[in-house]
Amino acid sequence: MFMRLKSLLKREDxxxxxxxxxxxxxxxxxxxxxxxxxxxxxxxxxxxxxxPVFSPxxxxxxxxxxxxxxxxxxxxxxxxxxxxxxxxxxxxxxRNSMIIGVIGSAGGxxxxxxxxxxxxxxxxxxxxxxxxxxxxxxxxxVLPLLILIGSLVKAQLNMPLLGxxxxxxxxxxxxxxxxxxxxxxxxxxxxxxxxxxxSSTMRxxxxxxxxxxxxxxxxxxxxxxxxxxxxxxxxxxxxxxTLREATLGSMIYWAMQYQAILRGIWWWIATPVFIxxxxxxxxxxxxxxxxxxxxxxxxxxxxxxxx
Amino acid sequence: MGVLKNYVxxxxxxxxxxxxxxxxxxxLIPRFTPIDPxxxxxxxxxxxxxxxxxxxxxxxxxxxxxxxxxxxTLLEQYIGFLKRIIVGDxxxxxxxxxxxxxxxxxxxxxxxxxxxxxxxxxxxxxxxIVGGIAGYFYEEKWAKALAGFATxxxxxxxxxxxxxxxxxxxxxxxIFPMGGGVTMGTKPSLTxxxxxxxxxxxxxxxxxxxxxxxxxxxIIMRSLVINTRTKDYVVFGEAMGLxxxxxxxxxxxxxxxxxxxxxxxxxxxxxxxGALVTELVFSYPGIGTILYTAITTGxxxxxxxxxxxxxxxxxxxxxxxxxxxxxVDPRIRYR
Numbered sequence: 347m348f349m350r351l352k353s354l355l356k357r358e359d360x361x362x363x364x365x366x367x368x369x370x371x372x373x374x375x376x377x378x379x380x381x382x383x384x385x386x387x388x389x390x391x392x393x394x395x396x397x398p399v400f401s402p403x404x405x406x407x408x409x410x411x412x413x414x415x416x417x418x419x420x421x422x423x424x425x426x427x428x429x430x431x432x433x434x435x436x437x438x439x440x441r442n443s444m445i446i447g448v449i450g451s452a453g454g455x456x457x458x459x460x461x462x463x464x465x466x467x468x469x470x471x472x473x474x475x476x477x478x479x480x481x482x483x484x485x486x487x488v489l490p491l492l493i494l495i496g497s498l499v500k501a502q503l504n505m506p507l508l509g510x511x512x513x514x515x516x517x518x519x520x521x522x523x524x525x526x527x528x529x530x531x532x533x534x535x536x537x538x539x540x541x542x543x544x545s546s547t548m549r550x551x552x553x554x555x556x557x558x559x560x561x562x563x564x565x566x567x568x569x570x571x572x573x574x575x576x577x578x579x580x581x582x583x584x585x586x587x588t589l590r591e592a593t594l595g596s597m598i599y600w601a602m603q604y605q606a607i608l609r610g611i612w613w614w615i616a617t618p619v620f621i622x623x624x625x626x627x628x629x630x631x632x633x634x635x636x637x638x639x640x641x642x643x644x645x646x647x648x649x650x651x652x653x
Numbered sequence: 654m655g656v657l658k659n660y661v662x663x664x665x666x667x668x669x670x671x672x673x674x675x676x677x678x679x680x681l682i683p684r685f686t687p688i689d690p691x692x693x694x695x696x697x698x699x700x701x702x703x704x705x706x707x708x709x710x711x712x713x714x715x716x717x718x719x720x721x722x723x724x725x726t727l728l729e730q731y732i733g734f735l736k737r738i739i740v741g742d743x744x745x746x747x748x749x750x751x752x753x754x755x756x757x758x759x760x761x762x763x764x765x766x767x768x769x770x771x772x773x774x775x776x777x778x779x780x781x782i783v784g785g786i787a788g789y790f791y792e793e794k795w796a797k798a799l800a801g802f803a804t805x806x807x808x809x810x811x812x813x814x815x816x817x818x819x820x821x822x823x824x825x826x827x828i829f830p831m832g833g834g835v836t837m838g839t840k841p842s843l844t845x846x847x848x849x850x851x852x853x854x855x856x857x858x859x860x861x862x863x864x865x866x867x868x869x870x871x872i873i874m875r876s877l878v879i880n881t882r883t884k885d886y887v888v889f890g891e892a893m894g895l896x897x898x899x900x901x902x903x904x905x906x907x908x909x910x911x912x913x914x915x916x917x918x919x920x921x922x923x924x925x926x927g928a929l930v931t932e933l934v935f936s937y938p939g940i941g942t943i944l945y946t947a948i949t950t951g952x953x954x955x956x957x958x959x960x961x962x963x964x965x966x967x968x969x970x971x972x973x974x975x976x977x978x979x980x981v982d983p984r985i986r987y988r
Contacts, residue, residue, distance in 0.1 A: 379804065478667065478670055478671075478674070479674060481667065481671065482670075482671045482674040482675055484919055484922065485671055485918075485919070485921070485922055485967065485968055485971050486671065486675040486922055486963075486964045486967060486968060487921075487922040487923075487925040487926050487929075487963050487964070487967050488922060488923075488926065489925075489926035489929055489930075490929070490944065490959060490960040490963045490964075491678065491679060491682070491960060493944065493948060493956075493960075494679060494682055494683070494956055494957075494960050495682055495686065497948045497951075497956065498682065498683055498686040498690070499686050572808055576810045579810055579812060579813075580810065580811075580812060580926070580930055583812055583930065583933065584933070584944075584945060584948055585948065585949065586948065598812075607820065607824065615816075619813055619816065619817070622809070622810065622813055623809050623813060626808040626809055626810065627804075627805055627808055627809070629808065630804070630807065630808035631804070634804075
């Protein structure tokens with residue numbers, strides 16, 4: 347798809363692209379929250395996807411290191427009662443939680459975008475039915491449903507499956523958003539201009555609509571990663587996540603199971619809690635930063651403030 | 654009459670359909686997952702190391718299928734399930750046999766509804782007023798500080814907030830109890846002491862819900878107001894020399910509040926999810942805690958009952974908010 351996009355870009359577009367990059371640079375400078383969020387997120391991605399390669403311990407094995415040791419030079423974040431090194435466990439947990447989050451987010455978004463496009467373009471009874479189903483999934487509390495599924499498939503639960511289940515239950519919102527975007531874009535002047543000058547539907551979507559919705563998709567993708575990781579943590583607290591794998595949720599689960607707080611092993615519970623707080627704030631800052639960049643009114647305001 | 658025909662009746666139709674779809678999904682889930690809840694119970698008994706006659710096991714399976722409503726063809730089961738919902742009977746709970754599931758849920762429901770409604774209403778009012786004022790004066794230092802606070806609290810999951818509150822106010826500084834609805838052994842009565850005890854136990858769970866919801870409302874309201882305050886009618890009001898307070902409350906806040914009312918109806922589901930988690934952390938005797946018991950003991954009937962009741966309860970609350978909406982939005986009233 348990227349190649350195709352590239353071939354579609356003509357020389358004038360490249361100039362546009364350069365201005366876009368320049369705008370982004372100024373925006374980054376002006377929007378401190380976004381920059382901070384992006385920085386923390388990058389560190390987390392490094393921790394989660396680069397460091398586990400060098401890990402001396404397998405996260406699934408217990409009793410690898412002396413238990414209940416407070417943070418020290420050899421174990422920078424301390425060790426657990428189950429004999430795991432918290433620092434290396436945390437790197438795996440960040441990676442696995444992010445994988446679950448990305449699968450859950452991308453899956454839910456994909457279902458939502460496809461159904462939203464169909465609803466917006468087809469209209470009529472198809473539209474009504476899709477919107478009704480989406481509304482149902484928006485209104486009803488998804489956690490009890492998720493818990494019901496989780497308690498039934500508990501034994502077979504693995505990370506991709508968990509992500510897929512989360513995706514299947516959180517696709518309601520993007521349907522509504524995409525549908526209303528399609529409805530508004532469809533009536534715009536440039537749609538008619540493009541259609542009357544003989545542009546195909548695909549080309550219309552790629553060249554005209556995609557730039558309009560690209561930032562929205564990116565922003566909501568990141569926001570939904572946050573929601574999906576949050577759901578995983580919540581499920582784990584109810585004892586329904588992939589508890590054998592290291593995830594942020596299962597770290598908390600085992601710390602609670604072994605009464606880490608009452609026994610004064612604070613580093614065990616503090617590690618996942620602080621990672622979750624930082625990770626969620628950074629994801630949130632990045633997602634609202636992108637959403638703000640997309641909003642032309644705020645964008646101009648920010649750019650003026652930045653100069 | 655116009656409101657009734659154009660607004661109320663279609664909304665009621667959607668309400669019924671939403672509950673129908675939601676309940677159908679919760680009916681289909683256990684039937685299309687590879688795990689058989691009956692087999693799960695048998696396995697649990699087998700795991701205790703007890704030995705059963707194959708014939709007794711056969712009988713047990715039969716009885717459990719009957720109890721769980723898993724007998725007959727899919728269609729028969731479905732009709733039976735719909736009947737169960739309408740009659741409000743989800744069979745006996747397996748762990749607290751023979752107490753009916755409905756009784757357990759009804760015992761827990763007032764706790765959840767009480768905690769949830771008070772927290773939601775308080776958070777909505779405070780969040781919107783503070784958010785509105787902070788949006789109107791968005792360039793002031795204090796407004797920026799408030800926005801920063803909300804931005805930090807908003808993305809943090811309910812569970813973490815609740816956990817931090819327990820750690821801080823029940824463990825490090827033992828001001829509030831660690832959990833429970835009332836002190837053990839207290840009998841419900843209308844005395845001041847009982848009410849104070851109730852309040853003391855509800856304070857931390859409510860606070861954890863309020864903090865998150867307040868931040869959500871604050872952030873949305875703030876951006877709505879930042880948008881509204883540049884509208885022509887506000888600029889006109891300013892040019893007329895209207896006092897700032899009138900401009901803020903009558904012109905800006907009131908108009909920005911409308912989407913917040915419908916927004917609340919959409920958010921109820923996720924707020925309810927948060928309440929379940931909070932109750933678990935504080936072992937508050939509501940739906941969240943019995944849901945946890947149902948999971949750990951494999952009480953299938955109780956779980957189905959809770960799922961169905963939660964869907965109906967949240968859909969009903971959303972309906973009520975939407976039905977109140979014409980009262981605040983004159984555009985629908987006069988349509």
